[in-house]
Amino acid sequence: MAKITCIQHIECEGPGTLGEILRSKGVEIVTVQPAKGEPIPEHLGDGLVVLGGPMGAYEETQHPWLVAELAALEKALESRLPILGICLGSQLLAKAAGAQVFRGAQPEVGWHPIYLTPEGSKDPLLMGLPPEMTVFHWHGDTYTLPPKAERLAWSDLSRIQAYRVGSNAYGFQFHLEVTKDMARDWMQKYARELTYQGGVIQPERITNGLDANIGRMRAWADATFGRFAALL
Numbered sequence: 001m002a003k004i005t006c007i008q009h010i011e012c013e014g015p016g017t018l019g020e021i022l023r024s025k026g027v028e029i030v031t032v033q034p035a036k037g038e039p040i041p042e043h044l045g046d047g048l049v050v051l052g053g054p055m056g057a058y059e060e061t062q063h064p065w066l067v068a069e070l071a072a073l074e075k076a077l078e079s080r081l082p083i084l085g086i087c088l089g090s091q092l093l094a095k096a097a098g099a100q101v102f103r104g105a106q107p108e109v110g111w112h113p114i115y116l117t118p119e120g121s122k123d124p125l126l127m128g129l130p131p132e133m134t135v136f137h138w139h140g141d142t143y144t145l146p147p148k149a150e151r152l153a154w155s156d157l158s159r160i161q162a163y164r165v166g167s168n169a170y171g172f173q174f175h176l177e178v179t180k181d182m183a184r185d186w187m188q189k190y191a192r193e194l195t196y197q198g199g200v201i202q203p204e205r206i207t208n209g210l211d212a213n214i215g216r217m218r219a220w221a222d223a224t225f226g227r228f229a230a231l232l
Contacts (some may be wrong), residue, residue: 002232003028003045007069009035009053009088012185016177017221018049018086023230034065046232047082048072050089052175054190057101058139060103070096076169083169087139090163090171097146097165104142108157108218110205111213112137114174120152125227130200134213138176138186157229167182168231176221180214 004022004187006015006029015022019029030045032038035053050073059067071097072132076083085093091101113134120126145151146165153162161173178186 001026001028002047002229003030004047004049004082004151004157004232005072006049006051006074007032007040007089008033008051009014009055012182013052013087013169014182014190015049016179016182017218018084018177021222021225022229025226027229027232034069035063037065040068044081045071046077046082047228048076050083050085050092052087052089052138055088056103057088057095057143066092070185073097077165080166080168082228083165084142084228085169085171086177087173087175088141090173090200091141091143093165093169094143094163095173097149097169099144099146101141101143104140104158106157107140107181108137108155109139110137111135111209112155112157114153114155114161116153117151119150120162121211123150123152125164125170125224126152126162129223133220135217135220136183137173138175138190139173142173170228176217178214178217178222180210181231183210183214 008031024030032040034040055063074094095101111134113132116131145160145163149163149165151160151163155161158173163171183206187203
């Protein structure tokens, strides 16, 4: 049985459908929460997943545990361990791989399309997926493409929505793992944190077409996360 380490930053941003799909493939998930003082294991197992959160990848002063997390990502990259970083996790992976992380021009929140690049259409995790997919977003930061990485997807607000470092380290800026309950929960918890120039995030960005969007996204999650499980 494959065994992975999953780093979770905040209670409401769990692995969602990613956890369900990995467990259905026989993968054991060991979750650690460095923000609560839990140490990151020295031996990460067969892979590493890093989830999202409201903090910034560059906020080591406010969140000193980020230093150990970045070190774990660097170690996993050197060992060529399969890695999946989601949202903040993708930003931390990008930083560990030598990219710059910074505030975006405006937050990207709710249901918005992403577009696969030619490299993304041929990528082992993403091949066969539609070239345009409406997925869930909730982020304010973005990043440059890490050296020697492949850009796999983009959106109207983010030049890099997905990338791959080497053969098996992936960063997804979007939230393919989100469930209906998670989306509604974030709408309540984060609405005041992600505003743009004093504006308000309209709940309709999340609730409109929620059932249909979640249903389509689950099929893409099954394919993508199932393929990630096969890397372990």
